[in-house]
Amino acid sequence: MKRALAIAFLIATVAVANAALPVAGRSGAVFEIQAGPQLLVQFSHAEQALELLAERGWNVRDLRVRLAQDPYDATLAPVDVLLPSSLPLEDQFFLLVQGVVRKNLGESQLAGELSDLVAAHMAPPSSRLRQRWEAAFQAALWAGEIERTALLELLWRNFKEDGVRAAKSLDDVWRMVESRSNPEGVASALWDVALAALLAPQKLGWSVGPWAGASAPALAGDAAFRFVVPQVKFVALQPEGDGVAVLPGRLTRSAARLVLFYEDGRFDTLELEPGQEGKTSFWGVKAVLLGVLSLPGEAQASFAVRELRDYPVRLGAVDLVAEGDSWQLSWEVESQEEVDAYVVEVWAVAEDGGKIVDRQLIPTAGVGPALLAWSSEARPQPSQLRVYALTQQGVLARLFTTPVLDFSGEKQAPYTPEQ
Structure with missing residues (x-):
């Protein structure tokens, strides 16, 4: 009680003096507080967040956090985490988690991506910064980035904070993920994450909708099937199949899926095996999405959507x-x-x-x-x-x-x- 009164007194002093004063938090972090109408609520929220992070194994001692009314004041010394008071509390929580994780990871090659990942998974769905991260994840995945999207998501789902702290490079991530499964199992798990992120993000607990580029009703421009690596060809003259996909035999570290979109909004997926024909009927199918994922060495994903109504x-x-x-x-x-x-x-x-x-x-x-x-x-x-x-x-x-x-x-x- 005495400590709470002392903190309230310091915050009141800051408001009168219109200056930034250091306040030691229970977690060992140091807060720099600038005058603002919601400083007490902001400070209490940040303290609770740091205690939660400490319980999950993150070092928050000696962390410098500024609760800023004016986040663009260039006269102040740099800090580890800057929390503008103009942001909603859920976005401040995102920034606080992001800053703590980034400082803990130090010189890791993946410090930026992993700190964003942890912050997005810990922040509430209403956080606009989390929603922005989810949309950026979808856009990067659709553009072909698989390692810094689906692979890191798989790392988090399998290993949580321990995996994040142990991952110094993408090679470390691959080793950890592959330690839980064989290469075929890793490819299947990556596809599950990738397709869920693009087509049914609610299955990942996300609040954003399906990626617009993966929907079929209105396709603009060139919607032809083209792939980065590896090449996948639809060439087969089989009597029972309306569409047949054939993968070249060289795709030993790659995987492909065919997604069938139906008129009622449902969709199914068909796994395509290297060197084997995968058959499916296009009866009642509105559109197809073909995705190719290549594993370490060429780690990329490629997607193409084709609306089937009156095509070709x-x-x-x-x-x-x-x-x-x-x-x-x-x-x-x-x-x-x-x-x-x-x-x-x-x-x-x-x-x-x-x-x-x-x-x-x-x-x-x-x-x-x-x-x-x-x-x-x-x-x-x-x-x-x-x-x-x-x-x-x-x-x-x-x-x-x-x-x-x-x-x-x-x-x-x-x-x-x-x-």
Whole structure:
């Protein structure tokens, strides 16, 4: 009680003298107090915050904290933490945690990033500085920075303050994170953090919304699939898949995910394995996000979003004419985007329902309206014709399937109304 009265007296003296006076806090920190209307509340809040930090293992003794009415007074000596009284208390808490952690980390290469990380996780969600950090995290991650975003977040979630204090470099962070899992497990965990930060940040306890660049309804400019490292190609001519992703076999330290956005706002993720085809149907899918993450050595992330409505082709009329053993298929293209060629698959009846007997490539200019045609004379008679568009980025999109009516009574291969 006596100490509280003494502090109140000192603060009152400061207010009268309009000067900065040092006050020793219970935690061992030294406060420099300038006159202001909320000094007593500000001082009490800072004291409690420092006691909390000390309990969590941070050294706060001899820390110099200035409670400043005028934070831009160049005549005053520098301090470890400057708390402008104009800021809300939750933002002052963010700055105090940030300053304490930065001083404790000393010459660490990651002192800046880690002090921001700890401050953001300890500050309340209402802190504007925390929200600004969350948005900056999303922007950096979307731009390809994986080590100083998702990797550090994973460090915090696995090791808390002990991991932060032990991390002197990114190599230290990788070693600690990999000590908990194999490389495949680390890649999966990094993807969980990255996709949550971009698509569902509330799962991380954040207050910001999903990253605007990862949403699909309104895409401006160039939304083509392009990647930094490594390259991922959509090139596969598989009959059952509307879109197939193939990863080159060299991606031994990399991981990729395909995110499917549905019309109702839900999304699913598909893990893509190196050297293996990952298949998914695009039926009912509004947009896809393809992300590639490379681990130590090239640690980068790359993301691209493509809206699927009318991409890459908006179709008009489709006609099929059969005469004897010849068939002619024509289709009207009202618009096309980045299309290199069209692929026509000829299916015939087989014991298991159907098989591909021919596949032909039809080149196209790739832009503007067009009328395309395909004809064939072959046996056995086809039961279905399937048409795909192959884009410049390697996306293979199924456009339509046409049954060939057989009036001779032969069995037709099964198909669905959706096809």
